[in-house]
Amino acid sequence: MANFRFKQLHKDPKTRARAGEITTPHGNIQTPAFVPVGTQASVKSLTPEELNTIGVQLFFVNTYHMYLRPGIDVIKKAGGLHQFMHWDKPLMTDSGGFQVNSLARKASLVKISDDSVQFQSHWDGSTHIFTPEKSMQWQWELGSDIHIAFDDCTQYPVTHEKAKESMERTHRWAERSLAKHKKISSSFMVQGNAGKKKTKNQEPLTMNHYQALYGSIQGSVYEDLRKESAKFIANMDFDGIAIGGMAVGDTKYEMKDVLAWVMPMLPEGKPRHVLGVGEVDDIFMMVESGADTFDCVAPTRLARVGTLLIGNKPINKLSNNPIKKHELDITKTKYEKDFTPVEKGCTCYTCTNFTRAYVHHLFHVKELLGYRLATIHNLFFIHRLVSDIREAILENRFLELKRKWL
Amino acid sequence: MANFRFKQLHKDPKTRARAGEITTPHGNIQTPAFVPVGTQASVKSLTPEELNTIGVQLFFVNTYHMYLRPGIDVIKKAGGLHQFMHWDKPLMTDSGGFQVNSLARKASLVKISDDSVQFQSHWDGSTHIFTPEKSMQWQWELGSDIHIAFDDCTQYPVTHEKAKESMERTHRWAERSLAKHKKISSSFMVQGNAGKKKTKNQEPLTMNHYQALYGSIQGSVYEDLRKESAKFIANMDFDGIAIGGMAVGDTKYEMKDVLAWVMPMLPEGKPRHVLGVGEVDDIFMMVESGADTFDCVAPTRLARVGTLLIGNKPINKLSNNPIKKHELDITKTKYEKDFTPVEKGCTCYTCTNFTRAYVHHLFHVKELLGYRLATIHNLFFIHRLVSDIREAILENRFLELKRKWL
Secondary structure, three states: OOOOEEEEEEEOOOOOOEEEEEEEOOEEEEEOEEEOEOOOOOOOOOOHHHHHHHOOOOEEEOHHHHHHOOOHHHHHHHOOHHHHHOOOOOEEEOOOHHHHHHHHHHOOOEEEOOOOEEEEOOOOOOEEEEOHHHHHHHHHHHOOOEEEOOOOOOOOOOOHHHHHHHHHHHHHHHHHHHHHHHHHHHHOOOOOOOOOOOOOOOOOHHHOOOOEEEEEEOOOOOHHHHHHHHHHHHOOOOOEEEEOOOOOOOOHHHHHHHHHHHHHHOOOOOOEEEOOOOOHHHHHHHHHHOOOEEEOOHHHHHHHOOEEEOOOOOOOOOOOOOOHHHEEEOOOHHHOOOOOOOOOOOOOHHHHHOOHHHHHHHHHOOOHHHHHHHHHHHHHHHHHHHHHHHHHHHOOOHHHHHHHHO | OOOOEEEEEEEOOOOOOEEEEEEEOOEEEEEOEEEEEOOOOOOOOOOHHHHHHHOOOOEEEOHHHHHHOOOHHHHHHHOOHHHHHOOOOOEEEOOOHHHHHHHHOOOOOEEEOOOOEEEEOOOOOOEEEEOHHHHHHHHHHHOOOEEEOOOOOOOOOOOHHHHHHHHHHHHHHHHHHHHHHHHHHHHOOOOOOOOOOOOOOOOOHHHOOOOEEEEEEOOOOOHHHHHHHHHHHHOOOOOEEEEOOOOOOOOHHHHHHHHHHHHHHOOOOOOEEEOOOOOHHHHHHHHHHOOOEEEEOHHHHHHHOOEEEOOOOOOOOOOOOOOHHHEEEOOOHHHOOOOOOOOOOOOOHHHHHOOHHHHHHHHHOOOHHHHHHHHHHHHHHHHHHHHHHHHHHHOOOHHHHHHHHO
16 A cells, blocks of 8 residues: 555544544645545636645545546546646545436436446436446546545435345445456556556556545445444455445434444544535534545535635524534625625635625626635635644544534 | 826837836836726636736726626725725726616617716616716726726717717716816815825725826717817816727727727827727737727637637638637637647646646536636736737837737
8 A cells, every 4th residue: 555544643532533644646634634526627616726725635526527528538648637637636536426326316317237337427318337347447547546436325215125235236346346446556566666667558647656445335324234334344455434325314413323333343544534524513523423534515515605604603593503603695785895804814815805795796796706705715614624623633622622613 | 197197108110009108006007008807896707816917907897887786885885996806906997888878779778868878777677877977976986096987889880960969978978077077086185195195084095096087089980070079088188088989880990990080189198098999900900000008808708608819820711800810719629638738838827737628628517717717818818919019019010010910
């Protein structure tokens, strides 16, 4: 596992929360870390330089979307995703399994067999087939630093029987994913020498680096299945562990339960990623359970509808949704003449230079700069929150910080 | 005219082209200068810092749009447009006359009398009245460095009779605009002391600076009217001269004729602005006729549909439209795997860091970053072109440069 390491630096004495560091060929990741999503090879509206300034350490790109547009061959020819997007820090890709399945919820566009998943493109209806082997090949060609094994992410709710069937398929696919990944990996002859040796077939350098593979735990909301899956995946030779099928549940309680069952079974020496979760209260819950990284579209998606994350809004006592108190709807008329920053004390580019009134105006007249300023603030907010959490863990005051927030 | 000056630095020996410098309270403008348009208080998708990096010296904001959204009172309360938008360089506003009239072309939403223009909002259909006095007051409250007198910009084509009537109204409104502007100006007691003395009523500092007023020449495509208008406006005590009603014509020949009639009649000591014109061939034509500044939405509007300006595309011999050879449609499939920069040799942010393939992809999947990267390149392209033209004028090789381009 040359060029990919995880080091646990400190563990909170009262919870499972931990601070660590992941080493990848494109740099280190201080954990816990939030992973923004650049679905279509772009973190909505922002440049790589802006992501750097915000403090983003790595981001997530969806293999499914890359496969359809621009096509894996385009990225491969570009020299990999890093080159294509002009991003030189770590990248993470998923297997495509989640997107392929989430389509199935809306229409019967997906056929799943033990061998493969057949689906129709959301762009033009054309038919495509994904297999664990293809997913591994494609992620390698995308050249991301962390891949996810191809998994079967069931719908929700699902019967125990169906969930078990799906989990067992996920395990068979995990084996096929790992075998294929190792095969590609060895053919690149890069173990221990990433970036030094040229490959036989003169692949661009960006693909010629060690690329890690995380296994994915499934099992829906069933304790026995989640534990069985955790045990199975933990025993395999993956570089890290992903917990999948989390964002599909109805309630945050189920999510918390799943992490409470799974996390204690995972080896301390491997990094743990929670797929598709990342609202403010989720972040505390995931970190408390022992998660190291987590990707989520929430901060960027909220930004695009004018919902800005803030830390100092008075709690609305009538609301029992703990999230709401961290959101400000900038489209409301009351911000028309509010010449204070989006969030008082925030040092992001948006809050340093612009007022709520200006951002409100930009949203009101649908100016693109509005989405940018909102996205910058929301990502900065989440990055700062996770940095603060990391610092609190290192100083044994994680629960204190959590109480202050929730 | 303290804090506003125009200095002609050099005149091309073979044409009317000239290089100069406009001094404003927010800094100097090297002319000729292209003026990008920030219609709704934002140059589409870009931050002020990006505009600075591109080399933008000033930009244009539409009073009509500011009046409707967010409302002049909001900008006034913010401390003026500079503060509202976080832009500390020169700004130009128009009178609202053009927008009010351009609506009339689409529907009978406008009623023009000698006293005022009554129109319905394009947002919600509500009724509003503009007068020369109101336009002056609003532009002052917006705090831009260069205002335009309220004018009657006729439709095109228009009969000589109608054009004459409209021109005469424009002249009466020019007198009312100038009188009102001088009245406001003196009430601010800032002549010769901009930014030093506090005003009686404690208006924010941004409005407490000398704000220049340009008179606007009209007369459609009729030589006698244009000359009469030029003479009338040139004889008034304006800080500069705007040539209006240019962007409404059908052909570039008419535009060229109008400038050829008007320009020789204007005083050398005042800056000349052409309203709403700025494609590549227009720029050479305007500068050659003696224009100093010109605003246009073309570079930013083209960017948003994926049309990128380039200087080195082989001329299509079948096309007799001279513009086309400077345009590249990045949405075309042939750029899918083109890993060269948008324009070879261009040093803009987009061309330095990204490929045609990536920009093509962003447009293909409608990612906001695509519009940004295209806008950055197009504005950089135009700014570089106008800088090159200025240098050529200073070195007596303007026509040589023009031949190279057109």
